[in-house]
Amino acid sequence: xxxxxxxxxxxxxxxxxxxxxxxxxxxxxxxxxxxxxxxxxxxxxxxxxxxxxxxxxxxxxxxxxxxxxxxxxxxxxxxxxxxxxxxxxxxxxxxxxxxxxxxxxxxxxxxxxxxxxxxxxxxxxxxxxxxxxxxxxxxxxxxxxxxxxxxxxxxxxxxxxxxxxxxxxxxxxxxxxxxxxxxxxxxxxxxxxxxxxxxxxxxxxxxxxxxxxxxxxxxxxxxxxxxxxxxxxxxxxxxxxxxxxxxxxxxxxxxxxxxxxxxxxxxxxxxxxxxxxxxxxxxxxxxxxxxxxxxxxxxxxxxxxxxxxxxxxxxxxxxxxxxxxxxxxxxxxxxxxxxxxxxxxxxxxxxxxxxxxxxxxxxxxxxxxxxxxxxxxxxxxxxxxxxxxxxxxxxxxxxxxxxxxxxxxxxxxxxxxxxxxxxxxxxxxxxxxxxxxxxxxxxxxxxxxxxxxxxxxxxxxxxxxxxxxxxxxxxxxxxxxxxxxxxxxxxxxxxxxxxxxxxxxxxxxxxxxxxxxxxxxxxxxxxxxxxxxxxxxxxxxxxxxx
Amino acid sequence: xxxxxxxxxxxxxxxxxxxxxxxxxxxxxxxxxxxxxxxxxxxxxxxxxxxxxxxxxxxxxxxxxxxxxxxxxxxxxxxxxxxxxxx
Ligand SMILES: Cc1ncc(C[n+]2csc(CCOP(=O)(O)OP(=O)(O)O)c2C)c(N)n1
Numbered sequence: 001x002x003x004x005x006x007x008x009x010x011x012x013x014x015x016x017x018x019x020x021x022x023x024x025x026x027x028x029x030x031x032x033x034x035x036x037x038x039x040x041x042x043x044x045x046x047x048x049x050x051x052x053x054x055x056x057x058x059x060x061x062x063x064x065x066x067x068x069x070x071x072x073x074x075x076x077x078x079x080x081x082x083x084x085x086x087x088x089x090x091x092x093x094x095x096x097x098x099x100x101x102x103x104x105x106x107x108x109x110x111x112x113x114x115x116x117x118x119x120x121x122x123x124x125x126x127x128x129x130x131x132x133x134x135x136x137x138x139x140x141x142x143x144x145x146x147x148x149x150x151x152x153x154x155x156x157x158x159x160x161x162x163x164x165x166x167x168x169x170x171x172x173x174x175x176x177x178x179x180x181x182x183x184x185x186x187x188x189x190x191x192x193x194x195x196x197x198x199x200x201x202x203x204x205x206x207x208x209x210x211x212x213x214x215x216x217x218x219x220x221x222x223x224x225x226x227x228x229x230x231x232x233x234x235x236x237x238x239x240x241x242x243x244x245x246x247x248x249x250x251x252x253x254x255x256x257x258x259x260x261x262x263x264x265x266x267x268x269x270x271x272x273x274x275x276x277x278x279x280x281x282x283x284x285x286x287x288x289x290x291x292x293x294x295x296x297x298x299x300x301x302x303x304x305x306x307x308x309x310x311x312x313x314x315x316x317x318x319x320x321x322x323x324x325x326x327x328x329x330x331x332x333x334x335x336x337x338x339x340x341x342x343x344x345x346x347x348x349x350x351x352x353x354x355x356x357x358x359x360x361x362x363x364x365x366x367x368x369x370x371x372x373x374x375x376x377x378x379x380x381x382x383x384x385x386x387x388x389x390x391x392x393x394x395x396x397x398x399x400x401x402x403x404x405x406x407x408x409x410x411x412x413x414x415x416x417x418x419x420x421x422x423x424x425x426x427x428x429x430x431x432x433x434x435x436x437x438x439x440x441x442x443x444x445x446x447x448x449x450x451x452x453x454x455x456x457x458x459x460x461x462x463x464x465x466x467x468x469x470x471x472x473x474x475x476x477x478x479x480x481x482x483x484x485x486x487x488x489x490x491x492x493x494x495x496x497x498x499x500x501x502x503x504x505x506x507x508x509x510x511x512x513x514x515x516x517x518x519x520x521x522x523x524x525x526x527x528x529x530x531x532x533x534x535x536x537x538x539x540x541x542x543x544x545x546x
Numbered sequence: 547x548x549x550x551x552x553x554x555x556x557x558x559x560x561x562x563x564x565x566x567x568x569x570x571x572x573x574x575x576x577x578x579x580x581x582x583x584x585x586x587x588x589x590x591x592x593x594x595x596x597x598x599x600x601x602x603x604x605x606x607x608x609x610x611x612x613x614x615x616x617x618x619x620x621x622x623x624x625x626x627x628x629x630x631x632x633x
Contacts, residue, residue: 115560119567124612127559144612298606 003131004029004162007095008037010138013171016066018415020044020053022077024070026110027097029162042415042444045436047074049408051081052434054092056412059395060370060420062211064091064145065412071097072110075117075156080402082121085152087399088232089209091145092152093138098127101158114156123151131164139171147176149296150209179295181312189267189291189308190323196265196289198330199225202248202277205232205398206270206294208391212314216269217241219318223325226334228256230271232398235388243334249277250534251380254341257532257540259334260285267321268292270314273303274399283539293317343385350500351525354378354453355385357504358425361451362386364508369393369421370413374406374430376460378453380530382425404433407450411437414446421449421512428454428481438491441517449511450493450519452484455526463529468536488519495519548577549601550620553591556613557583565591565614568607573599588615 001009007030011019020042023031034041044050047069054065069078075096085092099108118125124144126137134157141153193199207216217238220227226243229236237244245256257279260266266288271277278284281303292299292306293314300309310317347353358381365371371386372395373379379396388394395413397405406426414422431452441448458476465473488495494514498507498521511518532543555561562581569576574597583589595604601619609617 116563119560119564120571125560129559296610298603298610300606301600302603 001166001168002029002033002162003134003157003164003166004033006134006166006168007138007157007162008033008039009168010135010171011039011066014064014142014173016064018042018057019066019068020050020057020412021068022047022050022070022074024074024097024110026071026099026159027068027074027095027162029159030068030095030097030157042411042440044408044411045439046434047077048081048404049411049434049437049440051078051092051094052084052405052408053412053415053440054094055081055085055090055405056372056395056409057416058090058092058412059409060392060413061416062209062392063416064093064142066093066095068095069097070110071099071114072112075114076112078154079117079121082118082152082154084397084400084402084405086121086123088397089150089205090152091150093141093145094152094154096154096156097162098156098158100160101129102160104158114154118154118156121152122154125154125156127156128158128161131161131166134161134166135169135171143174143176178313178316179311181310181317185308185310186320189310189321192265192289192291192308193223193225193267193321194323194325196325197327198263199265199267199325199327200260200263201225201227201267201269202260202271203227203229203233203236203269204271205230205391207233207236207314210270210295210314212318213390215315215318219321222322224331225267225325225327226259226331228252228260230274230277230398231383231396233271233391234383235391235394239387239389243331245334245338247383249274249540250279251384251530251532253384254532254543255334255337257534257543258337261539261541263288266290268294268306269318270294272299278303279534279538279540350502352498352501352504352522354381354522354524354528356501357508357522358382358385360504361423361508364512365423366421369423370395370410370417371423371425372396372406372410372413373424374426375401375403376427376430376458377455377463377528377530378425378427378459380460381453403430406430407434407437408440410448411440411446414448415444421447424448424450426450426452427459428452428456428478428484429458431484435487438488438493441493442491446517447515448517450488450517451511452519452521453524454481454484454521455524455528456481457526459526459528460530462526466529467533484519484521493517493519495521497521497523499523547598547601548594548596549604551591551593551605551608552618552620553593553608553614554616555589555591555611556615557585557587557589558613561589561613562591564611565593565608568611569593569595569604572604572607573597574604
């Protein structure tokens with residue numbers, strides 16, 4: 001068979017059923033092979049759409065997402081998505097076509113040094129130099145994308161390799177090797193936990209990615225240790241757990257930030273002390289000893305020195321942490337904090353209060369739904385006011401904060417989980433960054449629900465201008481937005497605009513009960529801000545409120 | 547602070563670029579960089595860098611590179627230390 005056919009065969013060996021991509025000259029042999037392959041290819045309307053769809057696919061299933069692009073501009077259009085996947089540790093395999101090997105280095109048409117370009121935005125990248133290496137390189141790419149700390153892997157395949165002849169061989173998929181940890185380390189951690197008076201579990205995205213959500217909740221309900229979550233950790237802790245305080249960090253809940261600042265032991269589980277979590281680092285959980293559990297040992301001590309650090313597979317490691325604690329007083333303190341700082345949804349006026357709308361939406365959505373958001377104020381409101389029963393149900397661009405993430409990642413999730421309701425919560429700025437993917441929704445008749453919170457501003461940037469740049473609103477006005485309802489209808493979506501809080505309930509019901517795709521255009525006050533907030537460079541206990 | 551590494555890496559496209567990129571990006575400056583490709587499979591790299599950050603942060607990031615087969619950190623200022631012991 002040809003190299004191109006082999007590529008698709010190897011994808012199938014790895015259980016891939018869906019591929020997102022965009023064709024072009026240097027990848028035409030592979031697209032030709034799609035023509036009579038059982039694999040489903042989804043044509044996105046921009047390579048960035050393809051890579052974010054692959055990310056949404058991966059995040060909503062914990063499986064590898066696959067995307068493809070041609071050489072040159074096709075490959076460069078993947079870069080933002082690869083960076084996003086690298087910062088959020090998402091298993092993605094990207095396959096790019098490259099010009100003929102004989103032309104590489106001659107500035108040939110659509111030639112870009114994609115391997116060179118990939119170095120800063122992938123976990124690893126390959127260029128295939130010999131057709132006899134093709135299968136092994138692809139197998140390695142799949143293994144690497146998923147093993148240890150997951151991440152994006154790129155495979156660049158010159159056109160001559162795609163059209164060359166090669167034999168196909170069966171390949172037993174190896175079982176991933178998981179690191180062993182020592183009982184001594186476990187004992188040291190357990191001893192810290194049992195001696196702690198004010199412990200807090202700081203839960204990150206690593207828990208969901210290790211598929212250890214049940215193990216985590218078992219640990220929490222056994223020990224009753226209070227827990228907080230990062231943006232990517234949302235959904236890992238059962239939202240009904242009485243000692244769960246919600247999100248930590250810049251826009252976290254007051255209760256979680258205050259509890260962490262007060263704790264004497266921080267049990268960091270699959271998180272990485274990101275600056276949006278810690279605020280001013282040397283004031284973060286100052287009194288606390290730290291237990292750091294992770295799959296990537298490079299995270300240990302990168303920002304905060306741990307007292308005990310254990311590298312291991314969370315499915316095995318978290319159950320080992322269970323131990324007897326005596327923290328009744330602390331539990332009471334934490335419950336009081338939680339009650340004192342509970343969210344309030346009463347806002348003055350007739351306008352729509354976005355947090356209240358999202359809270360209502362969250363309650364009305366079917367139990368197992370996916371919400372994928374864009375970046376900005378609306379993203380933080382989703383994190384604060386919607387509840388998730390699994391990290392695979394909350395897709396948000398955490399590490400990179402990439403506007404344009406929402407729509408295409410929801411496309412990927414909807415294709416991965418066709419029976420799950422997928423909702424995009426987006427802003428008027430972010431929506432326009434990958435708006436072309438409405439074409440993908442139309443083509444594949446995806447029943448996505450889109451909630452567009454329109455403040456006619458680049459809201460989050462405007463908020464910072466208001467707070468930290470003397471209200472100098474430079475380039476954040478979007479009051480000349482298009483007619484979003486007409487735009488959606490042009491792509492075959494049903495659509496509706498609402499302005500008043502009295503319209504919210506019916507509109508949410510209408511959206512949920514509509515069979516096909518639906519865009520709910522929600523006009524909100526441009527003055528609405530996200531609270532509370534830890535100003536940049538400040539400590540987490542110095543949160544400010546509007 | 548000056549630090550040295552002895553590295554054995556797979557001789558693959560961009561192996562050296564990856565090492566150099568990680569050194570720069572993680573906040574270290576290159577002092578010396580000696581490469582000998584003993585065969586077509588592997589390449590030996592002797593690397594000296596300076597930087598203020600804890601060297602373990604660079605060591606673990608280099609160690610994560612897929613094509614690095616072996617990485618050894620030569621204890622910082624080994625010469626100075628042994629001189630100190632003699633004195
Ligand atoms: C690709 C990209 N460019 C720029 C930014 C910087 N940025 C962060 S939030 C934001 C405004 C987002 O506006 P909108 O999507 O309307 O959401 P809102 O904050 O109004 O809810 C901008 C420009 C970014 N995060 N990503």
